[in-house]
Structure formats: C-alpha cells, structure tokens
Amino acid sequence: ITxxxxxxxxxxxxxxxxxxxxxxxxxxxxxxxxxxxxTVGAFGQLGTLFDSTPSYSTNVTLQPxxxxxxxxxxxxxxxxxxxxxxxFSSTVTAGLDGSNVSENSMTLLNAGWDxxxxxxxxxxxxxxxxxxxxxxxxxxxxVTYNVYVDGIVNQxxxxxxxxxxxxxxxxxxxxxxxxxxxxxxxx
Numbered sequence: 250i251t252x253x254x255x256x257x258x259x260x261x262x263x264x265x266x267x268x269x270x271x272x273x274x275x276x277x278x279x280x281x282x283x284x285x286x287x288t289v290g291a292f293g294q295l296g297t298l299f300d301s302t303p304s305y306s307t308n309v310t311l312q313p314x315x316x317x318x319x320x321x322x323x324x325x326x327x328x329x330x331x332x333x334x335x336x337f338s339s340t341v342t343a344g345l346d347g348s349n350v351s352e353n354s355m356t357l358l359n360a361g362w363d364x365x366x367x368x369x370x371x372x373x374x375x376x377x378x379x380x381x382x383x384x385x386x387x388x389x390x391x392v393t394y395n396v397y398v399d400g401i402v403n404q405x406x407x408x409x410x411x412x413x414x415x416x417x418x419x420x421x422x423x424x425x426x427x428x429x430x431x432x433x434x435x436x
Contacts, residue, residue: 253339259357260343260365261292261334262381263299271386272305272325275318277335278380279311280344286310287341289318291325292332292362299332299355299362311335315380324386332362333381345377354378395436397426406430 272291279285287310290303305325309318332355337343345354354365354377369376394407396414404412417423430436 255339257288257336257338257341258343259290259334260337260379260381261332261355261357261362262379263330263332263353263355264383264385265330266327266385266387267329268387268391269326269328270331271323272320272327272331272333273384273386274324275320275333275381275383277309277311277316277318278344279313279316280380281311281342282313284310284312285341287335287337289335290333291327292334293327294330299330301357301361304331333383334379335381344380345375346380347375347377349376351376351378391432392429395428395430397428399424400426 275289275291277287277289286308288303288306288308290306292299292301293304294300304327305320307318307320309316334355334357335343345351351364351366351369355362356365356368357363358368365379366376368374393405394410394412395402396404396407396412398414403414414425428436
C-alpha cells in the first residue's frame, strides 16, 4: 500500500498486553524491490487510544525481505498494549501478508490510528497483516489467582493461571469461581 501526496503514514501491528513488557527485537518485512529508508517505532496506549507520537523510534534502511531492527541493548520498555510500525509514503510501499484478515493491523494516516480493516473495507483495498513481528518479554500484571468451590476459598495467591482442585466426590455438583487479585490489592 502506498499513499498519494507528500508526507509519511504509519503501518503498525497491535500487541495486546496488560502490564509491563520489553520489546527485545523487531523485524520488518519490506516488499520494496530496493533498499528504502523508513522510521520504525513503538507507540504506547493512552487509555483506549494509541499515541500518535512514538515512545521509541529509530531510522533504518530496509532491504527487500525480512529486516532485523536494532532496539538497543536494553530494549524498548512498554506498559500495556502497544503498536509497532514503520513509515510508508508515495515512494515506500507497506506490504500486507495476503491473509485477507486484518485483526491486528493499524494505520496512522492523519491525526489518529485506525484499524486497517475499517480503512480497507471503506476503500475497497486488500485486507492483511503488515509485515511486523517482535520478540517481547512480558513481565505480567502482577496478579495472583484465587479459586472458590461452592463460595469458599479453596486456593489463594496462585502465581500460575492454572491449577488442580482435589478432594472432589463423583456425582456431586460443585460451583467454581475464580478471581484475580492485582498488586493494588483489588480482587
């Protein structure tokens, strides 16, 4: 996809997390037949919207095919969901994977981010995911889990999101409940 006119737009993939994470590496696929200069960046989330200014960015020259982008030795620290993308223009093409599904693709064409699915549908353009992937370390949201059986705490302060409940009797009906307790103490 290229744009008509002057300036750059952004093609990005959405990464959904809750809590702190670190982007360790980024890879971008270039469909351009020769080397192109772009900016690669990560955009944080502000409430339900994504920032229009990158939290981190770097200028790179992409060769045709997959390119590894240097994000520095300590990576890019993010909190909650974020976008990773790159610029495209009238001379730099942003490529879709041809999957005909745009579940995580976003574009910044003007002042704010839009889902590529909405833009493509409205403009009769192809669907797909942008060629962006990342290695991300997820620190987690600092939650613990509690398991209730018939309204009584059976297990509490579990660190993992799975467990086994023992001591159950065959042919007996049980009501199970599960809750998460956050670092603030809210359950």
